Amino acid sequence: xxxxxxxxxPLSVPExxxxxxxxxxxxxGSQSFFxxxxxxxxxxxxxxxxxxxxxKEDGRFTAQLNKASQYVxxxxxxxxxxxxxxxxxxVPAYSGAGSYQLTFGKGTKLSxxx
Amino acid sequence: SQTIHxxxxxxVQPVGSPLSLECTVEGTSNPNLYWYRQAAGRGLQLLFYSVxxxxxxxxxxxxxxxxxxxxxxxxxxxxxxxxxxxGFYLCAWTSNEAFFGQGTRLTVV
Numbered sequence: 621x622x623x624x625x626x627x628x629x630p631l632s633v634p635e636x637x638x639x640x641x642x643x644x645x646x647x648x649g650s651q652s653f654f655x656x657x658x659x660x661x662x663x664x665x666x667x668x669x670x671x672x673x674x675x676k677e678d679g680r681f682t683a684q685l686n687k688a689s690q691y692v693x694x695x696x697x698x699x700x701x702x703x704x705x706x707x708x709x710x711v712p713a714y715s716g717a718g719s720y721q722l723t724f725g726k727g728t729k730l731s732x733x734x
Numbered sequence: 735s736q737t738i739h740x741x742x743x744x745x746v747q748p749v750g751s752p753l754s755l756e757c758t759v760e761g762t763s764n765p766n767l768y769w770y771r772q773a774a775g776r777g778l779q780l781l782f783y784s785v786x787x788x789x790x791x792x793x794x795x796x797x798x799x800x801x802x803x804x805x806x807x808x809x810x811x812x813x814x815x816x817x818x819x820x821g822f823y824l825c826a827w828t829s830n831e832a833f834f835g836q837g838t839r840l841t842v843v
């Protein structure tokens with residue numbers, strides 16, 4: 621059973637601070653990693669993907685991947701109240717029959733305090 | 735561009751009633767399609783996935799079934815709903831990452 625683990629939070633940070641969200645995964649063969657943001661009552665939306673060790677930056681978001689440690693993180697710089705949401709880490713697993721599935725962590729709830 | 739439609743957005747159904755949720759995808763052919771459920775305060779649970787017409791794989795044994803009558807149509811059904819079927823149901827398709835429909839909030843009363 622492939623697993624994806626996240627701290628459930630809630631994680632509270634003041635406006636303007638850096639929010640750091642962490643995720644570990646069990647499948648050492650995983651090659652792709654995704655971060656989704658889910659506002660309350662809404663469906664998840666993809667915000668970052670990362671495939672190689674190191675950092676990937678997109679605006680205020682930075683994803684960090686360390687395959688040796690089986691660890692992926694998301695940093696949100698200059699956090700805004702609009703960043704308050706649940707952040708889901710997802711890792712694909714090939715399931716045979718020509719498909720693969722995304723295994724999701726349970727999510728970390730982030731609250732940015734004005 | 736690809737879009738995914740899911741309806742209805744909200745649904746309140748009595749225990750023992752049937753269920754039918756529909757999902758359609760536009761802008762892609764032969765997509766891999768998925769049904770997830772998210773219970774209150776819980777993570778996303780994969781219910782069913784499909785790699786083609788008539789091909790359904792079930793991840794968990796339960797009161798639900800799925801069908802794929804057309805290439806870009808995926809249907810989630812139940813003959814008799816249970817209270818425990820309440821939750822947020824999400825349809826998704828994947829290329830590499832997953833893209834979700836708007837979701838259906840189902841409350842069984």
